[in-house]
Amino acid sequence: MKWNNDPFPLIDVLDDHPMAFIGKSAVEHFCWEMLDDINMKKFVRFLEQLQVKYQRNPFHNETHGIDVLHAFAYFMNNSTMKD
Secondary structure, three states: OOOOOOOHHHHHHOOOOHHHHHHHHHHHHHOHHHHHHOOHHHHHHHHHHHHHHOOOOOOOOHHHHHHHHHHHHHHHHHOHHHO
């Protein structure tokens, strides 16, 4: 997954689970050395439930949560601190 793209088209393409997809991709990309210690099915379920729990309001909603997750992944990917 490229981290310098617009995450909003993913919301439409991935139907009900864009947060799980972006979160799983971020963990696989940035935390690959910990993958043996992560129960990926539980992690994906957690992200799916997190997305469902967002309230309907104009700003702090699931789209905002997905945007924050994607922005975090972008900055992790482009940070000079990662080295």
